[in-house]
Structure formats: structure tokens, C-alpha cells
Amino acid sequence: MVADDKRISFLAPVEIHEKTKQIPFAMRSGMLRILLERILDASDKHGPIVFGAIMSGEFEITYKKGIDR
Numbered sequence: 001m002v003a004d005d006k007r008i009s010f011l012a013p014v015e016i017h018e019k020t021k022q023i024p025f026a027m028r029s030g031m032l033r034i035l036l037e038r039i040l041d042a043s044d045k046h047g048p049i050v051f052g053a054i055m056s057g058e059f060e061i062t063y064k065k066g067i068d069r
Contacts, residue, residue, distance in 0.1 A: 008036075035061075 012020075023031055043050045053059040 020028060039050065039054065050059070
């Protein structure tokens with residue numbers, strides 16, 4: 001954490017908290033920061049409709065080709 005960074009915390013249901021264990025502990029903060037950054041970037045590009053899409057379930061996270069599981 002850099003001196004200029006600010007901590008963001010939020011409440012989440014127990015089920016979601018349990019699912020976060022899928023993400024290696026050391027990666028969780030960085031992962032959430034990147035997701036928030038991408039949401040805010042999408043909002044800059046498309047406006048507040050992005051927030052409505054997320055809240056209504058009309059927003060999907062996709063990944064680039066070449067990433068197979």
C-alpha cells in the first residue's frame with residue numbers, strides 16, 4: 001500500500017466472502033482494484049448506464065480469446 005492510497009471496504013454476504021477463497025489471498029486486493037478500475041473506465045466511456053447495467057444483471061465480464069480453462 002502506497003501512502004497516497006485509500007482503503008475501501010464494503011459488506012458482502014457470507015456466501016460471497018466464502019467464494020473469495022478461490023482467489024489467492026495475495027491477489028484479492030489487486031483483483032478488486034482492477035475490477036473497480038474497469039467499471040469506472042466503462043462509466044467514463046459509456047456514462048452512468050454502466051452502473052444500472054451492473055445492478056440489473058445486464059453486465060457481463062468477458063475475457064480475451066486465448067485464455068482457456
